[in-house]
Amino acid sequence: MRNRPLRGSRSPQMKADSDLVRRQNRALVLSNLRRRAPIARVDLGAVTKLSPATITAITADLISEGLVETVADEVSDVIDADPGLPARRGRPRILLRLDARAAYILGIKIAINQVTFVLADFGGQIAARRDLSIRTIGEGRLAFPKRLVELARTFLAEERVSARRIAEIAIAAQGFVDQGSGSVMWSPAFTEGDVRLVDPLEAAFGVRCEIANDANMIAEALHAADPTTYGGTFAVVFVDYGVGMGLFIGDKLHSGANGSAAEFGHMNHIPHGPLCRCGRRGCVEAFAADYAIYRDAKGMPPDTDPRDASPTNAELLALEAAAAGGDGRVLAIYEKAGEALGYGLARLMALINPGRIVFTGASTRAFPLIEPAMHRAIGDALVEDLRRFTVFETLPWDKDMILTGLVADALARLDREVFADPANAQLFRQDLVA
Amino acid sequence: MRNRPLRGSRSPQMKADSDLVRRQNRALVLSNLRRRAPIARVDLGAVTKLSPATITAITADLISEGLVETVADEVSDVIDADPGLPARRGRPRILLRLDARAAYILGIKIAINQVTFVLADFGGQIAARRDLSIRTIGEGRLAFPKRLVELARTFLAEERVSARRIAEIAIAAQGFVDQGSGSVMWSPAFTEGDVRLVDPLEAAFGVRCEIANDANMIAEALHAADPTTYGGTFAVVFVDYGVGMGLFIGDKLHSGANGSAAEFGHMNHIPHGPLCRCGRRGCVEAFAADYAIYRDAKGMPPDTDPRDASPTNAELLALEAAAAGGDGRVLAIYEKAGEALGYGLARLMALINPGRIVFTGASTRAFPLIEPAMHRAIGDALVEDLRRFTVFETLPWDKDMILTGLVADALARLDREVFADPANAQLFRQDLVA
Numbered sequence: 001m002r003n004r005p006l007r008g009s010r011s012p013q014m015k016a017d018s019d020l021v022r023r024q025n026r027a028l029v030l031s032n033l034r035r036r037a038p039i040a041r042v043d044l045g046a047v048t049k050l051s052p053a054t055i056t057a058i059t060a061d062l063i064s065e066g067l068v069e070t071v072a073d074e075v076s077d078v079i080d081a082d083p084g085l086p087a088r089r090g091r092p093r094i095l096l097r098l099d100a101r102a103a104y105i106l107g108i109k110i111a112i113n114q115v116t117f118v119l120a121d122f123g124g125q126i127a128a129r130r131d132l133s134i135r136t137i138g139e140g141r142l143a144f145p146k147r148l149v150e151l152a153r154t155f156l157a158e159e160r161v162s163a164r165r166i167a168e169i170a171i172a173a174q175g176f177v178d179q180g181s182g183s184v185m186w187s188p189a190f191t192e193g194d195v196r197l198v199d200p201l202e203a204a205f206g207v208r209c210e211i212a213n214d215a216n217m218i219a220e221a222l223h224a225a226d227p228t229t230y231g232g233t234f235a236v237v238f239v240d241y242g243v244g245m246g247l248f249i250g251d252k253l254h255s256g257a258n259g260s261a262a263e264f265g266h267m268n269h270i271p272h273g274p275l276c277r278c279g280r281r282g283c284v285e286a287f288a289a290d291y292a293i294y295r296d297a298k299g300m301p302p303d304t305d306p307r308d309a310s311p312t313n314a315e316l317l318a319l320e321a322a323a324a325g326g327d328g329r330v331l332a333i334y335e336k337a338g339e340a341l342g343y344g345l346a347r348l349m350a351l352i353n354p355g356r357i358v359f360t361g362a363s364t365r366a367f368p369l370i371e372p373a374m375h376r377a378i379g380d381a382l383v384e385d386l387r388r389f390t391v392f393e394t395l396p397w398d399k400d401m402i403l404t405g406l407v408a409d410a411l412a413r414l415d416r417e418v419f420a421d422p423a424n425a426q427l428f429r430q431d432l433v434a
Numbered sequence: 435m436r437n438r439p440l441r442g443s444r445s446p447q448m449k450a451d452s453d454l455v456r457r458q459n460r461a462l463v464l465s466n467l468r469r470r471a472p473i474a475r476v477d478l479g480a481v482t483k484l485s486p487a488t489i490t491a492i493t494a495d496l497i498s499e500g501l502v503e504t505v506a507d508e509v510s511d512v513i514d515a516d517p518g519l520p521a522r523r524g525r526p527r528i529l530l531r532l533d534a535r536a537a538y539i540l541g542i543k544i545a546i547n548q549v550t551f552v553l554a555d556f557g558g559q560i561a562a563r564r565d566l567s568i569r570t571i572g573e574g575r576l577a578f579p580k581r582l583v584e585l586a587r588t589f590l591a592e593e594r595v596s597a598r599r600i601a602e603i604a605i606a607a608q609g610f611v612d613q614g615s616g617s618v619m620w621s622p623a624f625t626e627g628d629v630r631l632v633d634p635l636e637a638a639f640g641v642r643c644e645i646a647n648d649a650n651m652i653a654e655a656l657h658a659a660d661p662t663t664y665g666g667t668f669a670v671v672f673v674d675y676g677v678g679m680g681l682f683i684g685d686k687l688h689s690g691a692n693g694s695a696a697e698f699g700h701m702n703h704i705p706h707g708p709l710c711r712c713g714r715r716g717c718v719e720a721f722a723a724d725y726a727i728y729r730d731a732k733g734m735p736p737d738t739d740p741r742d743a744s745p746t747n748a749e750l751l752a753l754e755a756a757a758a759g760g761d762g763r764v765l766a767i768y769e770k771a772g773e774a775l776g777y778g779l780a781r782l783m784a785l786i787n788p789g790r791i792v793f794t795g796a797s798t799r800a801f802p803l804i805e806p807a808m809h810r811a812i813g814d815a816l817v818e819d820l821r822r823f824t825v826f827e828t829l830p831w832d833k834d835m836i837l838t839g840l841v842a843d844a845l846a847r848l849d850r851e852v853f854a855d856p857a858n859a860q861l862f863r864q865d866l867v868a
Binding site: 020185186232233254256257258264270278281282339343346347351377381385 | 458679701777781
């Protein structure tokens with residue numbers, strides 16, 4: 001693990017009992033402000049079940065620390081109409097919300113030859129964004145991080161935001177990510193392995209940086225938006241350029257012993273099967289990714305390097321149209337993809353017993369071709385008692401979901417690990433305004 | 435979910451802040467007493483990081499509630515020699531420990547034609563035990579629970595223990611368990627499915643009853659004995675009459691959306707492969723269980739009903755000796771079992787990224803035959819970055835591990851859900867002595 005004497009890296013310590021409960025209560029108030037603001041103190045008390053005295057003390061602290069601001073209630077009647085909250089009429093109220101300017105998150109999404117920067121405020125709004133076509137493939141493992149630092153510097157300069165106002169840099173990347181070394185160990189976006197991104201960014205900006213797999217951030221986005229439906233144990237299957245997964249277990253993102261969990265695309269389907277982008281044979285992705293379908297449809301041998309089988313979007317649409325139009329040979333390829341996904345999910349269900357499996361990503365448009373074979377495979381692989389509790393759902397793809405999740409995840413971490421502790425919050429704010 | 439107005443079923447509610455912290459602190463004190471007793475108050479303070487005043491107040495409550503007792507320190511020098519604890523010489527000390535008589539757990543283990551009852555005291559010691567050869571195979575799904583109630587009644591009567599002194603009945607069973615309905619949905623121990631055990635036991639004794647899969651309880655036993663080594667994310671593979679698994683994720687047993695997670699034995703290895711006991715084809719168990727090896731070695735067709743391929747222990751030993759002695763055909767069968775386990779574990783590693791995988795169970799004695807093929811399969815299935823962080827370990831099989839884990843799990847639940855709340859503890863104790 002890296003040693004990081006950086007702003008934002010002060011982790012909470014186990015202290016005496018009163019400190020612990022104070023941090024828990026502050027974290028509870030912050031997370032409810034994040035979800036429900038603008039909100040009156042009385043309603044904050046109702047949803048957190050904290051006493052009026054506790055709410056008054058915590059919100060006073062948060063206001064004096066510059067994390068929360070007050071706003072007059074202008075739509076009092078509408079808010080009061082919510083049957084879940086205590087009614088209150090005819091009196092002007094003071095509502096609370098997070099102060100958007102309290103801190104910023106710099107979010108970076110890395111995909112094949114594409115880098116996106118966003119600047120998100122403390123309220124979670126995207127204040128600025130830049131989508132850049134940047135060569136990632138073929139770029140050296142030491143050269144790329146330097147380039148990324150320069151691009152980030154330019155983005156912040158153009159937006160006239162000092163690095164001192166950034167609370168965290170959060171990266172989402174395709175591929176295997178090692179959170180311990182802050183590195184992209186292997187990714188379709190890079191030719192070389194072990195591209196260390198976290199250390200150079202932390203060194204350049206003096207700010208804590210975290211890295212995550214892109215599909216994990218989709219699961220975070222769903223959980224942040226609707227924690228009741230997307231909570232407990234659920235999996236998101238992200239079918240796009242490859243097959244990714246985000247896995248929630250026990251209401252939390254499961255990243256495993258070193259952050260490389262949920263690599264569903266590189267879970268073996270058939271021993272000694274077709275060649276995968278990861279270099280192994282028979283992975284789920286080697287049957288279900290765009291390149292796998294294209295390789296098979298074009299009659300290329302199954303050990304063809306996936307880099308030599310890159311379909312254009314038009315070619316993919318043509319294959320889908322052929323299968324939908326009754327071309328049995330092409331349809332059988334989509335069915336094989338469905339079978340690989342189905343057996344893979346049956347294996348996941350036997351191990352994890354998820355309450356819900358969600359499909360999303362650009363390739364869900366081919367789902368009508370894939371789905372029947374997929375469900376047939378699940379039924380073949382698994383006795384009913386191991387599958388009847390799992391709900392399946394397909395969500396239309398929103399390409400900003402990865403960034404939404406990345407920002408939500410970074411802000412939740414900030415609330416929990418920094419701002420939950422009043423002492424940390426003060427130190428942090430002093431740093432920011434210095 | 436069942437509705438259970440029973441002793442021990444009062445679940446903790448979110449109350450105001452001071453109540454919450456009091457419950458957390460009591461639970462912390464109880465779990466440390468469970469692990470480290472006999473222990474002095476000052477040392478309890480050191481390990482829990484709670485203030486002396488808090489320790490004094492909590493332990494006074496626990497003593498007055500009859501949950502904790504005091505004992506004179508007779509081996510003061512030995513305990514003081516522990517470098518991790520404050521030194522204290524020449525003064526007699528008062529140590530604290532759990533009062534063994536505070537409550538009892540009735541543990542029941544159900545395997546094929548074998549039922550074991552244990553009575554464990556509040557300190558976790560087994561006070562009485564009965565191993566019974568009871569027909570489970572062929573017994574009806576309604577008849578067996580009745581029989582089990584009678585057997586439990588007889589056991590308690592013989593031990594002269596009133597049902598009123600039992601805090602919880604905890605069952606460990608082979609097979610798929612549905613915790614919601616309190617039922618064994620499918621098990622090699624039963625011919626019929628959906629054997630509902632929890633409701634009849636709760637009705638007969640008026641005591642909360644919980645049911646779990648047997649392999650899960652092995653993971654609990656390891657975690658209770660050494661939470662540092664067996665914590666975080668780890669898997670126990672239990673190779674015996676079948677292939678079971680216990681899965682810890684985020685320092686907790688993962689039982690999934692309805693308690694049927696970690697069914698590693700019924701995770702598909704090869705689509706349309708040999709017939710498994712669950713009725714599906716190609717499960718890991720259909721390659722690696724005793725019956726699978728025997729069926730293949732005897733030249734029976736792969737769709738032979740596993741019930742028609744039950745080797746005796748002597749037959750298994752003979753097969754192992756043949757393979758170890760150079761019989762290539764038999765050795766290849768063990769290697770096939772190793773390949774199924776290896777691909778299964780590689781799939782698990784891609785999904786879960788565990789820090790440790792532990793093998794145990796009677797069949798680990800055949801491990802030298804299985805292991806090389808297993809590790810070869812893991813290497814074939816998974817790129818190095820997804821496997822190099824996982825530690826593999828084989829533990830000698832201790833057949834009491836399931837019962838040890840069952841009792842530890844029940845006591846931890848009791849601490850957490852009942853005795854952590856002073857009000858619940860008092861009500862509970864009133865019930866017990868009434």
